[in-house]
Amino acid sequence: MDSILRKINSLRNSESFAGYMFILPCLFFLLFMAILPVFLTAIISFTNWGSVATDISKLSFVGFKNYIDLFKDATFYTALKNNILLLFYTIPVQLVVSFILAVLINKYCYFKNFFKAIYFLPYISSTVAVATIWMVVMQPSYGPLTEMLKAMGIENTPKWLSDLHWALPSLSGMVVWQNLGYDIVIILAALQTVPAEMYESADIDGANWFVKIRKITLPMITPTIFFLIIYEIMETFRIFDQISVLTDGGPGDATQVLVYYLYKQAFRNSHINYGATITVVLFIIVFAITLVQWIFRKKWVHE
Amino acid sequence: MVLFIMNGIAANNNVKTLNINKKLKGSNLRDAIGKTVITLILFAFSLVMVLPFIWMISTSMKYEVDVFTYPIQWIPAKFRIIENYREVWFGDAPFTLYYFNSIKVTVITTVLSLLISSMAAFAFSKLKFPGRDKIFLLIIATMIIPDQVTLIPRFLYFKWLHLFDTHICLIISMLFSQSNIFFITQFMKSLPAELSDSAKIDGAGTFRTFWNIILPLTKPAIATMAIIKFIWSWNDYQNVLIFITNAKLFTIQIGVRMFTDKYGSFYSLIMAASVSAIIPLFIVFALGQKYIIEGLTAGSVKG
Numbered sequence: 001m002d003s004i005l006r007k008i009n010s011l012r013n014s015e016s017f018a019g020y021m022f023i024l025p026c027l028f029f030l031l032f033m034a035i036l037p038v039f040l041t042a043i044i045s046f047t048n049w050g051s052v053a054t055d056i057s058k059l060s061f062v063g064f065k066n067y068i069d070l071f072k073d074a075t076f077y078t079a080l081k082n083n084i085l086l087l088f089y090t091i092p093v094q095l096v097v098s099f100i101l102a103v104l105i106n107k108y109c110y111f112k113n114f115f116k117a118i119y120f121l122p123y124i125s126s127t128v129a130v131a132t133i134w135m136v137v138m139q140p141s142y143g144p145l146t147e148m149l150k151a152m153g154i155e156n157t158p159k160w161l162s163d164l165h166w167a168l169p170s171l172s173g174m175v176v177w178q179n180l181g182y183d184i185v186i187i188l189a190a191l192q193t194v195p196a197e198m199y200e201s202a203d204i205d206g207a208n209w210f211v212k213i214r215k216i217t218l219p220m221i222t223p224t225i226f227f228l229i230i231y232e233i234m235e236t237f238r239i240f241d242q243i244s245v246l247t248d249g250g251p252g253d254a255t256q257v258l259v260y261y262l263y264k265q266a267f268r269n270s271h272i273n274y275g276a277t278i279t280v281v282l283f284i285i286v287f288a289i290t291l292v293q294w295i296f297r298k299k300w301v302h303e
Numbered sequence: 304m305v306l307f308i309m310n311g312i313a314a315n316n317n318v319k320t321l322n323i324n325k326k327l328k329g330s331n332l333r334d335a336i337g338k339t340v341i342t343l344i345l346f347a348f349s350l351v352m353v354l355p356f357i358w359m360i361s362t363s364m365k366y367e368v369d370v371f372t373y374p375i376q377w378i379p380a381k382f383r384i385i386e387n388y389r390e391v392w393f394g395d396a397p398f399t400l401y402y403f404n405s406i407k408v409t410v411i412t413t414v415l416s417l418l419i420s421s422m423a424a425f426a427f428s429k430l431k432f433p434g435r436d437k438i439f440l441l442i443i444a445t446m447i448i449p450d451q452v453t454l455i456p457r458f459l460y461f462k463w464l465h466l467f468d469t470h471i472c473l474i475i476s477m478l479f480s481q482s483n484i485f486f487i488t489q490f491m492k493s494l495p496a497e498l499s500d501s502a503k504i505d506g507a508g509t510f511r512t513f514w515n516i517i518l519p520l521t522k523p524a525i526a527t528m529a530i531i532k533f534i535w536s537w538n539d540y541q542n543v544l545i546f547i548t549n550a551k552l553f554t555i556q557i558g559v560r561m562f563t564d565k566y567g568s569f570y571s572l573i574m575a576a577s578v579s580a581i582i583p584l585f586i587v588f589a590l591g592q593k594y595i596i597e598g599l600t601a602g603s604v605k606g
Contacts, residue, residue, distance in 0.1 A: 041453075
């Protein structure tokens with residue numbers, strides 16, 4: 001009896017041991033690539049660490065100095081404002097258009113998979129290459145977009161990405177174009193979970209398509225729409241590649257955003273501490289959005 | 304008598320089915336017309352998605368003087384294919400080298416990342432050890448930390464470990480993928496527990512159970528995640544921009560950027576470079592389209 005117990009025990013222990021061994025590499029990355037960096041960044045944001053070449057012994061803590069500088073920094077506010085503007089320029093358009101397209105693709109057309117694939121293509125394409133294409137398409141003086149508008153009789157065509165007022169909307173247009181397919185595919189998947197009986201009984205009641213969409217489809221896929229909103233907000237705060245390729249944050253600071261500003265400060269201007277401070281603010285924003293998501297998901301999304 | 308009644312019911316039923324059939328036929332025709340119209344509208348709209356790509360391909364085969372002719376020459380009047388692509392692949396910013404680097408980094412990243420993820424997934428789904436579920440939750444929770452938050456700490460690690468300016472930093476930066484772990488764990492959980500239990504009784508070691516029994520059965524999930532990992536590693540731009548300064552180590556995305564900087568206004572060449580960067584993605588997408596869309600809808604997000 002005793003020996004059997006011991007055997008079971010040793011088996012259990014060996015299973016525990018194996019379990020830890022199997023997740024060891026993963027734990028290593030979890031610690032060094034996710035958890036520790038958050039704390040390291042926070043610590044650096046309180047130091048005077050400028051360039052990496054600085055000797056560590058010469059570093060000192062400067063309290064909230066970097067944060068005070070940041071809150072006086074006009075460029076920081078511009079970057080934050082642009083990030084928020086991007087949310088309003090991209091997310092509503094993207095959701096409405098992708099919802100309409102998804103409903104149409106789901107029920108009212110032929111070649112469903114073909115359309116799914118076509119609309120999805122830009123999403124998986126490399127952002128650098130896509131941005132490069134748009135850079136040429138939006139060439140201000142004789143690019144195809146300008147020419148098309150001129151052919152339609154529009155004379156004062158904007159200078160797109162090199163126009164102080166048009167740079168951010170042009171960028172948003174590209175972002176919507178690239179991400180539309182993702183939203184469509186996610187909404188399509190959600191539409192397939194709506195039970196067909198609900199539409200059938202609505203048919204018997206004589207409901208028209210508008211009522212059906214408003215009373216059945218929309219409430220049923222609210223969780224998905226909600227997920228997409230949160231996801232797009234996160235993506236917008238992370239935007240970087242397009243700006244690096246297309247505008248370098250310009251003209252002026254017209255397309256300056258948080259991640260690009262932190263990159264510039266930390267890696268181009270050798271202000272690692274300042275970059276870290278912006279990172280902390282970015283993290284707090286992302287964290288706050290996640291919290292809001294948690295609270296709201298419980299409140300008004302019935303799952 | 305009974306027979307007569309039954310006959311009556313049958314006849315009655317026949318009439319009913321006939322009526323329904325008639326109704327269905329009428330609405331079928333209307334549906335078909337409606338569907339055709341909407342299919343055409345969707346097709347027109349999908350042109351917005353593909354025209355930039357078609358323009359890219361067509362421009363890449365043009366003489367520079369023909370790039371901005373209007374009306375747009377969708378099929379070039381004069382072709383300059385070989386010269387354009389030779390300039391891209393063997394010119395000053397050699398894409399042969401960038402391609403080699405990209406393939407190397409992408410393949411190593413994908414294989415290692417999937418190995419680490421499926422090992423962890425095996426432990427989380429099939430082994431019992433103290434703290435298992437808490438660690439799993441912690442890993443999932445760290446999904447909210449954006450890559451950019453870990454940028455500065457990673458930069459410092461790589462400087463301290465003298466890994467800066469090597470492909471190793473790119474690979475390490477992309478190895479840890481919470482969504483892969485989550486997806487594969489869910490899949491492995493759906494495999495019957497008897498499989499791993501019977502292997503245990505047989506005395507197969509834990510590693511052999513993992514490698515010979517569970518892993519082969521997980522192939523569909525692993526294939527899905529591998530394709531998606533391949534795409535995101537291929538498209539990675541930010542890590543290369545920050546961690547690589549040696550031009551011999553550039554990958555394709557930075558290659559496109561370098562090419563654009565170097566050739567400024569040679570738009571036909573820039574488009575040939577973009578085509579070269581995007582083509583592998585189109586091929587992968589054409590082959591694994593179903594997996595890609597499925598995997599991305601199942602909650603695996605960009606990164």
